[in-house]
Amino acid sequence: MALLPGTSLAAEEPAVAAIGASSGSLVGQLLQLALGLAVVIGLIFALGYLMRRVGPLAPQGGQHIKLVSSLPLGPRDRLLLVDVGGTQMLLGTSPGRINTLHVFEQPVADLAAAAAGNGDFGRKLQALLKRGADS
Incomplete structure (x- = not known):
């Protein structure tokens, strides 16, 4: 260099x-x-x-169609219990298809009890939080 x-x-x-x-x-x-x-x-x-x-x-309030329950059967297939204006239907869904499997004459699941159960949990949680704040 x-x-x-x-x-x-x-x-x-x-x-x-x-x-x-x-x-x-x-x-x-x-x-x-x-x-x-x-x-x-x-x-x-x-x-x-x-x-x-x-x-x-x-929350999905004010709708006439409510999903009551869902059960996955596989990676792309599932069963849905849907409430439409007070009538509950069991639907089978897969990619590109929705089939009505059964329409129930009497409701299978009580929507009011499910909503009250959620509110009850909220009240219990608030009570626990208040109790923790008072301690």
Whole structure:
């Protein structure tokens, strides 16, 4: 390596070390970015899976059609018990098809009892929270 007059080999070493350090930190930053992106994408998929399994959490008041119960039969097939204006129907669903399996003359599930059970849980939870706050 030819040196120009007035330059020394010691002056070039910090520049090479700085280039090596910046490329190492660049690789570290890219790795951290990729890991963060993978975590965010994983959370999106996990929340999507949970929302499919749990269903909508918002109350659906004021509707004439209510889903009373659901039973998965396989990855894409399920049985649904639906209340339409006081008449309960058992439906079989699969991709692209919905079949009425049975229409019940008498309601199988009591919707008022299910709603009261949810309210009862809410009252118990409020009582527990108040008791914990008083302690």
